[in-house]
Structure formats: structure tokens, C-alpha cells
Amino acid sequence: xxxxxxxxxxxxxxxxxxxxxxxxxxxxxxxxxxxxxxxxxxxxxxxxxxxxxxxxxxxxxxxxxxxxxxxxxxxxxxxxxxxxxxxxxxxxxxxxxxxxxxxxxxxxxxxxxxxxxxxxxxxxxxxxxxxxxxxxxxxxxxxxxxxxxxxxxxxxxxxxxxxxxxxxxxxxxxxxxxxxxxxxxxxxxxxxxxxxxxxxxxxxxxxxxxxxxxxxxxxxxxxxxxxxxxxxxxxxxxxxxxxxxxxxxxxxxxxxxxxxxxxxxxxxxxxxxxxxxxxxxxxxxxxxxxxxxxxxxxxxxxxxxxxxxxxxxxxxxxxxxxxxxxxxxxxxxxxxxxxxxxxxxxxxxxxxxxxxxxxxxxxx
Numbered sequence: 001x002x003x004x005x006x007x008x009x010x011x012x013x014x015x016x017x018x019x020x021x022x023x024x025x026x027x028x029x030x031x032x033x034x035x036x037x038x039x040x041x042x043x044x045x046x047x048x049x050x051x052x053x054x055x056x057x058x059x060x061x062x063x064x065x066x067x068x069x070x071x072x073x074x075x076x077x078x079x080x081x082x083x084x085x086x087x088x089x090x091x092x093x094x095x096x097x098x099x100x101x102x103x104x105x106x107x108x109x110x111x112x113x114x115x116x117x118x119x120x121x122x123x124x125x126x127x128x129x130x131x132x133x134x135x136x137x138x139x140x141x142x143x144x145x146x147x148x149x150x151x152x153x154x155x156x157x158x159x160x161x162x163x164x165x166x167x168x169x170x171x172x173x174x175x176x177x178x179x180x181x182x183x184x185x186x187x188x189x190x191x192x193x194x195x196x197x198x199x200x201x202x203x204x205x206x207x208x209x210x211x212x213x214x215x216x217x218x219x220x221x222x223x224x225x226x227x228x229x230x231x232x233x234x235x236x237x238x239x240x241x242x243x244x245x246x247x248x249x250x251x252x253x254x255x256x257x258x259x260x261x262x263x264x265x266x267x268x269x270x271x272x273x274x275x276x277x278x279x280x281x282x283x284x285x286x287x288x289x290x291x292x293x294x295x296x297x298x299x300x301x302x303x304x305x306x307x308x309x310x311x312x313x314x315x316x317x318x319x320x321x322x323x324x325x326x327x328x329x330x331x332x333x334x335x336x337x338x339x340x341x342x343x344x345x346x347x348x349x350x351x352x353x354x355x356x357x358x359x360x361x362x363x364x
Contacts, residue, residue, distance in 0.1 A: 005059055008068045008215065009208040012080060013098045014199035014254040015073065015322065017149035020141065021257040022098040026194050027070075027083055027090045030108040034088035037356060038100045041114030043333060044340030047093045048072070050114075050353050051079040054091055057361040058084050073199035074141070075330045076206065087360070097141075112352060122343035133336050140329035147322035148200055152255045154315040155227065158308045162226035165297040171229050174290070175236030178220075179244070182271060186245030192238075197251040197263050198280055202327045205254070205319055207280040215249065215265045216272030221286035223276045225312075227253070227260065229292045230275045234261035237273060241266055278312065279319075 013022045028036060039047045051069075058064050063086065070081035070092070081092035091112075094100030102109035123130070198207040212219060224230035231253075238261060241248050251263035262280070264273045274282045 005061075005064045006066045006214055007059075007210065008066065009211050010068065010070055010251075011073050011196035011199040011208070012070045013073055014196050014257065015141070015144045015148050015326065016200075016254050016257045017145070017152040018257070019145050020097040021254075023194050023196070023257075024081070024092060024098045024100055027081060027092060028100055028103075028109075030104055033083075033085070033090055034108075036089070036100075036109050037091040037112050038094035038102060038109050039091060039112050039114055040094055041117070042095070042336075042340060044337035044344060045114040045117060046344070046349055046353070047095075047114060048078040048080075050356070051082050051091055051093070053353075053357055054084075054360050055079070055082050057357055058082070058087075061362055063362075071199075071208065073196075073201045074326055075333065076201050076203055084360070089360075091356070112356070114349065114352065117345045117348045117352070118340070119343045119345060123340070126339050130336065130339055133332050133339070137329045137332040137336070140325045140332070144200065144322040144325035144329070147318045147325065148255065151315040151318035151322070154311040154318070155255060158311050159227050161304050161308060162228045162296070162301060165300045166228050166232075166292075167295050167297075168232060170295050171232045172236055174295075175233050175240065179237060179240035182269065183240055183244040183246065183266075188245040190242040190245045191247045192242065193247075193249045195249055195251050196254060196257070199254050200319065200322055200326065202323065202330045204323045205279045207282060209283045212263070212265075212272050212274055212282055212284050215267050215270070217270040218287045219272040219274055219282075219284045220288045220290060221274055221276050221282065221284065222290050222292075224292040225277045226292065226308075227255075227275075227277070229295045230277075231260045231262075233290070234264045234273055234275075238264055278316070 012024050041047055055067055055069060058067050065086050068083035069079055072078040072080045081090060083090040092100060197211060222230035238250055246266050246268055249265040250261055253260040253262045262275045276282060
């Protein structure tokens with residue numbers, strides 16, 4: 001029986017308190033892949049459709065062990081990239097807000113100019129409508145980031161309070177015990193893939209649920225409502241795993257996208273460490289649960305409970321407003337796609353994409 005490829009789903013971009021954050025640098029490294037197809041084209045040019053077709057073509061092969069789908073945070077039903085490590089290639093949407101500019105064109109990156117399939121004469125009468133719709137969509141995305149910033153400020157206030165009553169030395173000792181038990185030295189250099197498993201999306205603060213169980217048979221759930229002990233524990237485990245020579249996948253928080261870990265996976269050991277709180281509840285059957293209470297002076301924290309509850313409630317409201325903004329922007333983008341599609345030359349599009357699909361299917 002032919003085994004099914006492992007399907008992994010992540011984000012590489014998300015709204016955040018500092019604006020849209022792109023980690024597409026993680027798939028633009030020529031030392032990790034042989035070929036990167038960079039898709040250039042506007043609304044309705046078929047980027048996401050092509051990516052879905054590529055994924056399906058890969059799933060039909062018997063020699064593909066892993067397929068990584070990169071979802072669009074602004075529209076969960078759309079894709080931003082597909083990574084096929086067994087073939088040494090990836091395809092990615094290289095347009096804003098995650099622009100990819102070739103550094104080694106023709107050698108590593110191959111530009112796919114889907115925008116050349118537009119009939120500009122058909123678009124010209126729609127000029128003012130297209131510009132106004134695009135500007136309104138961009139305004140809504142900026143608005144979502146401002147709501148994210150407000151939510152992050154409120155939750156950070158809670159985190160600073162909780163940190164005063166958290167025994168960080170105990171957190172570090174717990175991490176050291178886990179590392180000593182699970183991370184036997186391999187005498188090699190470990191590597192890291194950076195991803196987002198959660199993002200602020202058109203469906204709220206969303207966590208992709210299938211990826212954790214696909215990566216890890218054994219998952220430890222870190223219950224931490226204040227984002228203090230769990231990120232600290234994950235930071236220690238991340239460093240220990242890299243020093244022991246393991247390849248890891250580090251998943252960061254959209255609310256602190258460059259510094260706060262939410263989840264950590266060590267695929268070689270089929271180990272995962274995932275955060276559980278009021279914003280995200282991973283759908284897993286954990287082998288172990290570590291609750292933040294074991295590191296927390298709950299009596300000392302009790303005096304601040306009322307204020308912290310208010311901040312948390314207000315933050316959730318801000319995230320709800322951010323979701324509404326992203327959803328409205330998604331609808332405007334769908335409207336833009338509807339304006340552009342009649343101007344697409346689909347025969348030209350098929351001629352551009354057919355060689356890529358044949359290469360992925362192993363027919364080239």
C-alpha cells in the first residue's frame with residue numbers, strides 16, 4: 001500500500017501589532033530548495049488556484065513524503081505557497097504584502113508572470129472602481145493591525161503583572177528536565193524552520209488544527225492564559241533542541257511575531273509542545289499537560305484578577321474588531337477578483353502554468 005504524504009499547514013504571514021509580518025524569507029533560501037517559482041499577478045490572475053492544483057498534483061505522486069501548504073491569513077480558503085521538500089521546490093505568491101524579489105533569477109527563482117494574462121483594454125474602463133476598491137481594502141488591513149496593537153498592549157499589561165508572580169527559575173528547571181529526558185545529543189548542527197500556526201484571519205484568531213498531530217505523536221500541552229511561562233519554557237526547549245542537534249519547527253505568536261513562541265515541534269522525535277489558552281485551543285490528545293499554575297504564586301496574583309479580566313475581555317473585543325476588518329477586506333478583494341476575471345486570457349494562463357504542473361506531476 002502506498003502511504004499518503006504528510007500534509008502540513010502553516011501561515012508565513014499575519015497581521016500583527018507592528019503591521020503585516022512576512023516570514024517568506026523561510027522559503028526563499030537557495031540552500032534549502034533548488035527551485036522557487038515566484039507567482040506575480042493581481043486579483044483574479046489564478047495564483048491560489050494554481051497553488052491548489054500543484055498541491056493536488058503532488059498528492060497524486062507516490063514519491064512525495066511531505067507537502068506543506070501555506071495558507072493566506074486574509075482568506076483562509078486561499079493559499080500563499082506550496083512547499084515540496086522532496087522535489088526541492090516551492091511555489092509562492094510573490095505579491096504584496098509578502099513581496100518576493102529574486103536574488104538569483106533564472107538560477108533559483110523562476111518568475112511566473114500571471115499578470116501578463118490580463119487584457120488591459122478590458123480593465124481600462126474599470127480604472128477608478130479598481131483603484132477605489134483596492135485603497136479601501138488596504139485601509140481595512142491597516143485598521144486590523146491597529147486593533148491588533150490595542151489587543152497586544154492590553155494582553156502585555158496582563159503578562160507583565162503575571163510575570164511578577166511567576167517563578168522563572170522553576171520554569172527553566174522544568175525545561176532542563178524535559179530536555180535531559182528527551183533530547184539526547186546527536187553531535188550535529190540543528191536547524192530551524194520558522195512558521196506561524198496561528199494568525200489573525202477572516203475567521204478570527206485561528207489555529208490550523210491538523211498540523212500538530214501530523215508532526216507529533218507525543219504532544220505536551222502548555223496551559224497558560226497570560227503568555228508568560230509557556231513562551232519561557234518553549235524558548236529554553238528551542239535552544240536545547242538546537243544545541244542537541246535536532247531540526248525544529250518554531251511557531252511564533254501573531255501578537256509578538258518576532259519573539260514569542262507559541263508552539264515547538266521536533267519532527268525527528270515526533271515531539272510537540274503546544275500552547276493552550278483562551279485564544280487558541282489545539283485539538284489534540286496530549287500525553288502531558290503543564291499548567292502555568294505550577295509556576296505561579298496564585299495568591300499574590302489574586303489581587304489583580306479583576307483588572308486582568310477587564311484587560312483580557314477588552315483585548316478579545318479588539319481582536320473581534322480586527323477580524324471584522326479583515327473579513328471586510330476579504331470581501332473587497334473578492335470584488336476585485338470579479339472585476340479582473342473577465343479580463344483574463346485563460347489560454348495564455350494555461351500555457352504558462354502547464355509546464356509547472358507537468359514538472360510537479362513528474363511528467364516533464
